[in-house]
Amino acid sequence: MLHLQLRQLDLNLLVILDVLLDVRHVSQTAEQLNMSQPGVSRALAKLREAFDDPILVRTSQGMLLTARAEQLRLALKPILTDLDRMVQTPEFDPATDRSLIRITGLDLEVGLYFPQLLKQLRLQAPHMRFETVRQELDSFPMLERDEVHFSLSGLHPMHAEHALHRKLLDETPVVCLMWNKNPLAQRPLRAEDYARAPHGMVSLTGRGPGSMDHVLERVGLKRSVALRLAGFSSVADFVEGTDLIFTLPKKVAEYIARGRELVLCELPDALQQPPVRFYLYWHERYHRDPRIVWLREQMGRSAWMHA
Template sequence: MIVMREVNLRSVDLNLLVVLQQLLETRHVTRASERLNMSQPAVSRALQRLRDTFDDPLLVRTAQGYDLSARGADILPRLQKLISGMEQLIAEPQFNPAEAEDVVRVYGLDLEVACFVSPLMKVLRSQAPKMRLEVRTEPRNHFELLEKGEVQFSLTGMEPQAGEGQYRRLLIAQSGVVCMMAADHPLASEELTLDNYLSASHGLVSMTGQGPGHVDERLAQLGRKRHLALRLSNFMTAADFCETSDLLFYLPQIVAQRIALGRNIILKPVPDELRSAPINFYLYWHERHHRDPMCRWIRQRILQVI
């Protein structure tokens, strides 16, 4: 039975393994030095250190030149496999969409997903047919899902309240705000002023189901308040309630235009006092996925399709 002696790797110069591979493959100090772009004396010194490390000559002189010792012959195939594995470990991984079977997990509210993610499916089907897209739209904290690694991407116009340095983001769209109402609403033919806007009842789409909306915070600054008759957790149903009631909805224009299609609904400019800077929609991802080849490819495709 052969017993292996214990080795302290910290005492071994692992750079010598590259030299050893060339020495064992060429069985010649000069040719090894040429392959390594090193001087012959430097390779000779490295060979001596390797002999000390392995406690074996590794290369032995014969009538035809140098040959491998029994230990050298045993080491060579394992060393070649080891060096190849180390090169693959260090090399940047390559992503081949045509063969990839990855799962892309995205979170966003229903209309954000419809506007910005649904076009991605066509790209995946044509360029990465073995990949799968999983979309989550239930009311959740966008950034909590990223932090826990439950999704790779999150679509939102919101910004993280904590841990901002953990996230990367890409601006994918900007949108103004509009007021959405039924086409037969009493205010449909009027210019919206702050007073007649506040005389109506309102619906609010809230992802978390908690807290006031952006427009309510703005009204509070003005010392005003609106009557909130309905709170929803997704955009898709807003059109149903809007079309069949007297409720007004203050929405991003890009979202309102999407849900108003084919409906008895109109969009009107909001009162001057409630106009805001454009709403930015971002694609967020966690730092852990920033250099992942698949995630980089997905980000590039999203930019293309939107």
């Protein structure tokens, strides 16, 4: 019943009613609202019909509010204030904001890109809180389910792409990572040497060929994968002191090789492929959220992704 009554009332009339209840005069209400006097009179007639009450009554002392109008006057202002707040663009001040922002991505991707950004954000938004959420096999459904605000990923969504937005963070070539005493590290790498070497690969699913298997197939070669890992965190331990080689984005390989006896080698010319691109993804529901807009702007202004 409440919804039915609201549907019968033009909410624009409440703005006119608010002024009428204050000034108690049709012509003065018209002047304040930059309306015609007949327009305010028609609005008053509709209000009287909607509330089944005269609202204003003429007396020897001028126009007075009815008892019902007095009740409306007390209730109306906070309602209009709430409605006004609802339709206004939400205010955002990074210096005082205490939002919790959730980010997902592979551990190495988060470790590679997020710390530098966080250092910058802590200076401008000292009360904003952040949480990294363990990534599932595919982080994009996590965005759809509103479990995270951002996803750091070098992958592309398989579905619901229309509901996702993205920003390019970085692009990096693909290289080989190997022990610095591996014989292949002592000379330029040939495609045949690459194919014959025992390979390690990081596979989130643990199934199917990697991208380099398709590259090799195009030139009539095939490799042997001796080790599959579910993540990047232990790659250095498996490469150092062995003949295994991993094919990785250069930024990732550099991060893994820090402080280890590992080297990066360029892929043979015949096996070169386009650079790997890392993106920041977010869902349409947050596309105009002032917090998310501000965070995206900080990422665009910062040199953190090129560190």
